[in-house]
Amino acid sequence: GAGVSQSPRYKVAKRGQDVALRCDPISGHVSLFWYQQALGQGPEFLTYFQNEAQLDKSGLPSDRFFAERPEGSVSTLKIQRTQQEDSAVYLCASSLEAGVSTDTQYFGPGTRLTVL
Amino acid sequence: AQRVTQPEKLLSVFKGAPVELKCNYSYSGSPELFWYVQYSRQRLQLLLRHISRESIKGFTADLNKGETSFHLKKPFAQEEDSAMYYCALYYGGATNKLIFGTGTLLAVQP
Numbered sequence: 001g002a003g004v005s006q007s008p009r010y011k012v013a014k015r016g017q018d019v020a021l022r023c024d025p026i027s028g029h030v031s032l033f034w035y036q037q038a039l040g041q042g043p044e045f046l047t048y049f050q051n052e053a054q055l056d057k058s059g060l061p062s063d064r065f066f067a068e069r070p071e072g073s074v075s076t077l078k079i080q081r082t083q084q085e086d087s088a089v090y091l092c093a094s095s096l097e098a099g100v101s102t103d104t105q106y107f108g109p110g111t112r113l114t115v116l
Numbered sequence: 117a118q119r120v121t122q123p124e125k126l127l128s129v130f131k132g133a134p135v136e137l138k139c140n141y142s143y144s145g146s147p148e149l150f151w152y153v154q155y156s157r158q159r160l161q162l163l164l165r166h167i168s169r170e171s172i173k174g175f176t177a178d179l180n181k182g183e184t185s186f187h188l189k190k191p192f193a194q195e196e197d198s199a200m201y202y203c204a205l206y207y208g209g210a211t212n213k214l215i216f217g218t219g220t221l222l223a224v225q226p
Contacts, residue, residue, distance in 0.1 A: 003159075031212055042120075042202050042216030043160070056211040091160065101148045101206045102167055105214065107160040 004108035025094030122217035139203030148206040
């Protein structure tokens with residue numbers, strides 16, 4: 001079946017603009033993650049959803065970042081008043097279960113955000 | 117603090133040569149570690165996990181708690197192994213997040 005999809009694949013924003021990044025997880029997957037990957041770095045955790053509940057948002061870098069998953073499926077990561085340091089690839093991942101370390105996280109292709 | 121360190125940004129080897137991609141971790145509990153791989157123009161995908169003690173595409177990785185290491189090894193590199201490799205530590209608890217290293221680019225020369 002289809003894997004995790006993300007849209008848009010590329011986004012260019014002017015500094016100060018708001019952006020919204022979408023993630024469609026694999027159908028039926030309980031867990032959904034957002035990661036930020038800066039150039040030359042590994043993915044860094046932003047936030048985690050178990051169904052519609054946001055259980056951890058400790059990785060969100062500032063209050064300009066907001067994520068939601070209102071119906072427990074599609075998720076949106078919103079960045080308000082974008083800054084140049086927000087330029088990165090934003091990765092979404094989903095996994096079938098919750099709290100199981102052996103459960104594979106399946107990654108989407110990412111959204112490359114460039115803030116000018 | 118929980119941390120994953122991959123000391124090499126780039127590892128270049130010739131086809132048929134042995135490969136060892138280094139990974140060290142810092143974690144206060146019982147660690148669960150993974151290797152993820154990203155081939156050119158493809159998405160990040162799981163290669164192997166230590167708990168399964170599996171060999172995938174000829175790669176193996178052994179958890180050494182004494183040295184806090186989880187190095188990825190392959191006896192004979194192939195050109196198709198060229199990719200970005202990330203070591204990751206499962207954080208667990210309510211978060212289930214992964215903590216990634218900075219990655220190592222493996223380049224296998226013909």
